[in-house]
Amino acid sequence: MKTRQNKPINLLLISATLLWCGFIGYQHHRYTADELREMYSKPASEWPTPLVDEGIAWKEIAPIPPSPYKDVDSLRPLVDLGKVLFFDPRLSSSEQISCSSCHDPQLSWSNGRTVAVGHDHQLGQRNTPSLFYTWAGESFFWDGRVASLEEQAKVPVENPLEMHQGLEDLPAKLDQIDGYHPYFEDAFGDGAITVDRIAAALAYFQRTLEGRTSDLDKFLKGDKDAMSDEALRGLHLFRTKARCMNCHSGPFLTDNKFHNLGLHYFGRKYEDLGRYQVTKDPEDVGKFKTPTLREVMRTGPWMHNGLFHSMEGIMNMYDHGMSRPKPRPEFKDDPLWPTTSEILKPLGLTQEEKHDLIAFLESMTTLIYRMPRPELPQ
Amino acid sequence: MKTRQNKPINLLLISATLLWCGFIGYQHHRYTADELREMYSKPASEWPTPLVDEGIAWKEIAPIPPSPYKDVDSLRPLVDLGKVLFFDPRLSSSEQISCSSCHDPQLSWSNGRTVAVGHDHQLGQRNTPSLFYTWAGESFFWDGRVASLEEQAKVPVENPLEMHQGLEDLPAKLDQIDGYHPYFEDAFGDGAITVDRIAAALAYFQRTLEGRTSDLDKFLKGDKDAMSDEALRGLHLFRTKARCMNCHSGPFLTDNKFHNLGLHYFGRKYEDLGRYQVTKDPEDVGKFKTPTLREVMRTGPWMHNGLFHSMEGIMNMYDHGMSRPKPRPEFKDDPLWPTTSEILKPLGLTQEEKHDLIAFLESMTTLIYRMPRPELPQ
Numbered sequence: 088m089k090t091r092q093n094k095p096i097n098l099l100l101i102s103a104t105l106l107w108c109g110f111i112g113y114q115h116h117r118y119t120a121d122e123l124r125e126m127y128s129k130p131a132s133e134w135p136t137p138l139v140d141e142g143i144a145w146k147e148i149a150p151i152p153p154s155p156y157k158d159v160d161s162l163r164p165l166v167d168l169g170k171v172l173f174f175d176p177r178l179s180s181s182e183q184i185s186c187s188s189c190h191d192p193q194l195s196w197s198n199g200r201t202v203a204v205g206h207d208h209q210l211g212q213r214n215t216p217s218l219f220y221t222w223a224g225e226s227f228f229w230d231g232r233v234a235s236l237e238e239q240a241k242v243p244v245e246n247p248l249e250m251h252q253g254l255e256d257l258p259a260k261l262d263q264i265d266g267y268h269p270y271f272e273d274a275f276g277d278g279a280i281t282v283d284r285i286a287a288a289l290a291y292f293q294r295t296l297e298g299r300t301s302d303l304d305k306f307l308k309g310d311k312d313a314m315s316d317e318a319l320r321g322l323h324l325f326r327t328k329a330r331c332m333n334c335h336s337g338p339f340l341t342d343n344k345f346h347n348l349g350l351h352y353f354g355r356k357y358e359d360l361g362r363y364q365v366t367k368d369p370e371d372v373g374k375f376k377t378p379t380l381r382e383v384m385r386t387g388p389w390m391h392n393g394l395f396h397s398m399e400g401i402m403n404m405y406d407h408g409m410s411r412p413k414p415r416p417e418f419k420d421d422p423l424w425p426t427t428s429e430i431l432k433p434l435g436l437t438q439e440e441k442h443d444l445i446a447f448l449e450s451m452t453t454l455i456y457r458m459p460r461p462e463l464p465q
Numbered sequence: 466m467k468t469r470q471n472k473p474i475n476l477l478l479i480s481a482t483l484l485w486c487g488f489i490g491y492q493h494h495r496y497t498a499d500e501l502r503e504m505y506s507k508p509a510s511e512w513p514t515p516l517v518d519e520g521i522a523w524k525e526i527a528p529i530p531p532s533p534y535k536d537v538d539s540l541r542p543l544v545d546l547g548k549v550l551f552f553d554p555r556l557s558s559s560e561q562i563s564c565s566s567c568h569d570p571q572l573s574w575s576n577g578r579t580v581a582v583g584h585d586h587q588l589g590q591r592n593t594p595s596l597f598y599t600w601a602g603e604s605f606f607w608d609g610r611v612a613s614l615e616e617q618a619k620v621p622v623e624n625p626l627e628m629h630q631g632l633e634d635l636p637a638k639l640d641q642i643d644g645y646h647p648y649f650e651d652a653f654g655d656g657a658i659t660v661d662r663i664a665a666a667l668a669y670f671q672r673t674l675e676g677r678t679s680d681l682d683k684f685l686k687g688d689k690d691a692m693s694d695e696a697l698r699g700l701h702l703f704r705t706k707a708r709c710m711n712c713h714s715g716p717f718l719t720d721n722k723f724h725n726l727g728l729h730y731f732g733r734k735y736e737d738l739g740r741y742q743v744t745k746d747p748e749d750v751g752k753f754k755t756p757t758l759r760e761v762m763r764t765g766p767w768m769h770n771g772l773f774h775s776m777e778g779i780m781n782m783y784d785h786g787m788s789r790p791k792p793r794p795e796f797k798d799d800p801l802w803p804t805t806s807e808i809l810k811p812l813g814l815t816q817e818e819k820h821d822l823i824a825f826l827e828s829m830t831t832l833i834y835r836m837p838r839p840e841l842p843q
Contacts, residue, residue: 176586183561185586193578193766193774200571201835208554208563210838388571396833455774457579460588 120316123323128311137326139333140430146337148326150304151381154222156294164273167461169292171270172285174460177260179250181206186243186250186289189215192458195385196296201393206251212359214393217386220379222294225343229375229391232365236290241282254282261285266464298382299453306450314450321447324440329405331444333430340380340451347373349410349427350390354418359392363423373425384445384452398448402441408433498694501701506689515704517711518808524715526704528682529759532600534672542651545839547670549648550663552838555638557628559584564621564628564667567593570836573763574674579771584629590737592771595764598757600672603721607753607769610743614668619660632660639663644842676760677831684828692828699825702818707783709822711808718758718829725751727788727805728768732796737770741801751803762823762830776826780819786811 118126127134131147139145156162172178176185189203190196196218198204202211213229221227227239243249244257258280261267268278275284303322305313314322325331334342345362351373352358362374375391389395395404404410409431414424436444496504505512509525517523534540550556554563567581568574574596576582580589591607599605605617621627622635636658639645646656653662681700683691692700703709712720723740729751730736740752753769767773773782782788787809792802814822 174586181559181561182585183559187586188582191578199577200569204566204569207561208552208565208838208841396835457774460586463586 118320118323120319123319124311124316127306127319127322131307135323135327137332137336138328138330139336143333143342143430145332145342148303148307148322148332148336148340149338150307151220151297151338154220154294154297156222156291157297162291164270165275165288165291166295168270168274169288169290171267171461171464172289173292175463177264177463178244178252178257178285179206180252184250187460189243189249190218193455195219195382195455197386199387201388203249205249206247209248211246211248212357213391214388216378217382218293218296219298219382219386220339221296223339223379226376230362230365231345231376236293237283237286240286240289240293257285258282264464270464299456301381301453302450303447304451315446317443317446318450319447320440321443321445321450324436324444325447328440329434329436329444330430330432334377335380341377343377345371345374345376346428346430347425348375348390348431349373349412349425350375350392350394351425353412353423353425354415357392360423360425361391369423372423373427380448380451382452383448385455398445399441402436402444405431406434406436406441496698496701498697501697502689502694505684505697505700509685513701513705515710515714516706516708517714521711521720521808523710523720526681526685526700526710526714526718527716528685529598529675529716532598532672532675534600534669535675540669542648543653543666543669544673546648546652547666547668549645549839549842550667551670553841555642555841556622556630556635556663557584558630562628565838567621567627568596571833573597573760573833575764577765579766581627583627584625587626589624589626590735591769592766594756595760596671596674597676597760597764598717599674601717601757604754608740608743609723609754614671615661615664618664618667618671635663636660642842648842677834679759679831680828681825682829693824695821695824696828697825698818699821699823699828702814702822703825706818707812707814707822708808708810712755713758719755721755723749723752723754724806724808725803726753726768726809727751727790727803728753728770728772729803731790731801731803732793735770738801738803739769747801750801751805758826758829760830761826763833776823777819780814780822783809784812784814784819 131149134147137145156166173186173190176183176188178185184206189198189205191198197215200215202213203215205211216229221236224236225231225234227233227236228242233239233242241254244252245254262280267280271280271284272278274288302313302315302318325335334344334346336342347361351360353360353373360372362371362376363369365371383389384398387396387398389398389401395401409427411427411431414421418424509527512525515523534544551564551568554561554566556563562584567576567583569576575593578593580591581593583589594607599614602614603609603612605611605614606620611617611620619632622630623632640658645658649658649662650656652666680691680693680696703713712722712724714720725739729739731738731751738750740749740754741747743749761767762776765774765776767776767779773779787805789805789809792799796802
């Protein structure tokens with residue numbers, strides 16, 4: 088009988104898990120908040136070594152470097168054009184859906200929804216990424232299928248589930264709006280409207296989008312009191328016991344890589360093979376890009392499919408070692424059956440530690456802001 | 466000189482304010498959380514008397530009564546039709562905007578925006594109210610201009626800034642969608658589609674919308690530990706020093722009345738005369754309806770114009786006695802010049818007290834939920 092056969096293996100697994108939890112409990116010294124404040128007020132080179140698995144390239148957490156695209160006079164006309172285009176619903180076939188419909192500044196450049204509502208109220212499959220700090224992105228979309236914002240910008244415009252606008256018709260459509268001519272002239276020296284120019288302007292506008300200065304950045308730049316005790320404990324947990332730095336490191340708290348968290352729903356209704364759809368490499372089945380954690384507390388729901396509405400839920404899932412689905416019999420020998428990343432392990436976090444980790448995420452989340460919508464050219 | 470003449474008056478005002486703050490500081494005894502838990506675990510009739518001004522009708526805070534419209538078998542077909550209509554963008558002239566565009570279940574039946582984005586991306590003037598507990602509403606819209614959800618439902622459909630759909634054409638439009646006929650038959654006994662039937666179905670669907678059970682309700686129903694110490698201190702402050710019960714009382718934390726908070730921008734660009742537009746009574750200039758505080762922490766930005774993005778900001782404004790704008794010379798003798806409500810006074814709240822009040826508001830805010838969008842009739 089299957090159940091009986093599995094018993095020794097189950098017992099072994101349980102013992103191994105208990106041993107592991109004992110081990111991580113043992114090795115993680117509990118510092119007081121004062122000790123942590125002292126420790127982390129030193130230069131980052133003197134911080135405790137983070138708990139990062141062998142072979143993983145990581146970078147230390149650091150303040151956000153200045154955007155090379157913001158407040159650059161020569162780029163201003165391009166950015167201004169991009170802003171107008173970004174908020175203009177005439178970029179969609181229905182003339183009712185703009186980039187800002189799903190990426191709203193007031194909703195942290197996303198939309199607060201599991202998945203976006205697009206053309207004819209159709210739903211997409213993936214959660215809308217926020218646009219904070221896209222200037223630093225190394226690839227775009229959850230599967231990283233394009234390498235530049237210029238390439239990215241064209242996709243939602245054309246997507247029949249999103250703006251549903253044939254790109255080939257768009258330049259002529261905008262050309263009929265007289266008010267657009269001076270914008271293109273200022274940005275490009277002449278009034279010709281092309282798909283590439285539209286995409287370039289949208290890309291450059293998006294490269295200027297940033298959050299306010301966070302408590303984390305203030306702390307990293309020397310303001311010892313900018314982070315609460317909870318957030319400081321969270322920072323240390325993030326770097327050690329909670330193993331977050333294995334994927335979320337550097338100033339933007341991302342490795343820009345792709346990982347399998349077991350949320351691929353392989354062979355089921357909500358199946359999403361992620362990075363594999365781009366590379367066709369069986370190793371990439373079910374992998375999705377590590378998102379930046381900058382502004383993360385305002386960019387929920389989270390994960391590539393918007394599965395989680397609460398950060399507590401996410402903490403619980405990571406604490407369990409995330410999801411490790413077992414193949415149904417018909418997938419047992421499927422060469423595409425994806426294996427959840429070995430980086431993910433049970434963590435043995437207490438409720439207070441989960442709370443502290445969330446406080447740390449709060450420390451890199453800043454206040455909302457309103458960007459007035461530009462007047463649209465007529 | 467004007468400044469000099471004003472000095473004694475200023476001094477007098479400052480002294481009066483200091484005296485007032487001293488007075489409220491004196492009269493508000495600081496109970497420990499344990500004392501408060503003991504006090505508020507008794508029946509509400511034995512709670513301390515709330516600080517409510519003379520002549521104000523108030524009701525004690527109480528658990529939410531069960532909705533008389535929910536899970537009623539005979540209403541089910543009407544509610545089902547209403548749900549389909551609510552999520553159907555074909556109720557707008559562009560066929561891209563549904564009621565759910567601005568009242569999204571995932572965004573707490575609102576949209577997270579200062580003001581909504583409607584037809585052709587036009588902006589309205591007022592913040593979109595959430596639809597939680599509309600079944601208990603006594604009037605609708607910020608100025609209370611209609612008394613029933615049936616009347617309310619027609620307005621956004623027709624509003625050129627919102628769904629921009631002529632009501633006279635709507636029944637014929639829906640009649641062409643075969644899939645709607647059985648819905649109308651089930652709900653009304655025959656397949657005739659009329660504006661009033663559409664409105665009735667939308668109204669009944671909305672009457673079923675509620676939050677989950679809140680910590681406040683659990684506490685009020687006898688679970689002594691359902692509220693944190695902070696929230697309990699907040700409850701007591703809410704009922705006493707912070708003077709909130711003057712307007713926010715009863716199970717839904719609203720008096721269903723209209724008050725002038727000084728946010729009317731009289732004679733300025735963002736002027737909104739509020740309730741006066743309905744009654745034409747000069748007493749009503751600048752008055753807006755007291756909203757329910759149920760689920761309030763998820764329904765921001767707040768106020769009739771979505772002015773506040775942070776609850777801390779709201780606490781600071783109430784603490785100052787809210788806004789009391791002085792008329793510019795040309796409005797000095799204007800009979801319509803509105804006077805901010807006398808209920809609002811400086812409160813002398815500490816930072817911790819503001820924090821506790823927000824914790825109390827958290828205790829009446831529950832977890833978000835997702836309502837799957839219905840399949841639209843074809």
